[in-house]
Amino acid sequence: MPTPPTPQIGQSSRLSVAPMMDWTDRHCRAFHRVLSQEALLYTEMVTAPALVRGGALHLLRFDLSEHPVAVQLGGSDPVELAAATRLCVEAGYAEVNLNVGCPSDRVQSGSFGAILMENPGLVAECVLAMRAAAGDVPVTVKCRIGVDDQDVENTLPEFLSRIVAAGCERVTIHARKAWLQGLSPKENRDIPPLNYDLVREMKMLFSHLDISVNGGIGSLDEALGFINGGLDGTMIGRAAYHEPYTILAEVDQRVFGKDRPVISRHDAALAMVPHIEAHLAEGGKLGQVTRHMLGLFTGQPGARTWRRTLSEGAAQPGAGVEVLHAALAHVMPQTTS
Structure with missing residues (x-):
């Protein structure tokens, strides 16, 4: 049976629900899609080794009714990520996203996630390989503003320059550092201070790059504030999961300007x-x-x-x-x- 054509993402990234391990599975996405027809939904992170070496293609299962839906990949080997990207495109995803933000020990031990912020050259190689394998499907990156003691005012622009040159078409920036030592993944979601101003500065510096902000956004009003303030989109995580109706039910009308009734x-x-x-x-x-x-x-x-x-x-x-x-x-x- 031929793979259905991959739909275009369009403007759906103006409001997206973050990829969250153990949460944003296909059942969660089906529920969120009931609330919003327009918001961009993400899978949980799927590792490239699991797909390419482990043959775990069941991890890519989704229903076409979930669209627009993107897959997030974890990995650090350009060849393996390219192979995984081809599998994701064949499965019908509308976007392939590279995880450069997860700070967990398990992810670090695999040399991917937030630790890759220390190696923008390797990330650029990964993006370049994924871009070559993706055809017309966008390749994007989700990252932190930096890790540990990095001087983010200098390292983040360099990081963005490298991945843009490699073909990254959109970046979502979690506006916190990740501390790879000393903080748990849960603490990394709350303790490092948010720096939204730096994300706004990146948009001014990279005016042609589509930039969404993530981290600490707890309401639709906050999300609209970032969009109306010049950023291209917002990504909401835990708030969208714990209060799905409050966040998502009016997204189509308020963010995407659709003239359709709000579901009860x-x-x-x-x-x-x-x-x-x-x-x-x-x-x-x-x-x-x-x-x-x-x-x-x-x-x-x-x-x-x-x-x-x-x-x-x-x-x-x-x-x-x-x-x-x-x-x-x-x-x-x-x-x-």
Whole structure:
């Protein structure tokens, strides 16, 4: 069966949901796509060795309804990344992104992620090889402003210059340093101070480069502030996961200017029923889908009961969509006869 043509990314990167390990799997993306038809969604990071050496092509599985969707690769070998890129393009992804920002020990031991900020020449080689393998599909980079004791005012411009010359078409900058020693991955998401001004300076310096900002963005208003302030886009991570409706439900209207009604929380939950039923029919478990939906009613009456009913019910053997309906009953508007 021929691979469907890869869709164009267009302006979808104006608002994207960050790639997050253990979170942004295909079930999460299906749910986020219910809330926004336009936002750019990312896979969890997939390592190039797992695809090329391990043959783990199941990691690239996604549904065409998730588009626009991009895949994030981890790796540091240009030849291997090129081979992985070809597999991602064949799978139908609309963008291939290189991870140059993850600070975990496991990633460092593989010589990729944030540690690559110390070697812009190697990153440029990787981008060049990926670009040659990607055809018409964009190759992008997600990075930090720097690592450890780097003088980021000097090292970040050099880094960007190298990857742009190699063919990088868009960069998303997490506006924090990564400390490779002394801080855990969780601490690296919160402790290093945010430096949004440096990201704005990079946009002034590289005016033709598409630059999105990531890190600490907790609301749609904040995201719009960066876009209206001259950056090309924003990427939201944990806030979009924990409060998906608050972040994503009005994105199409407010960020992309689409004239379509905002889906209600209740309709968003019900829209997941076909996906859940298909997953269960394949032998999957309810909780693999519904764990991503726990934050749907955050801040609303009945939200706690929604979460408890969904979590406890999904853990029961043979749990099906009746658990979702039971949880939804606790937050459905009450009607009177």
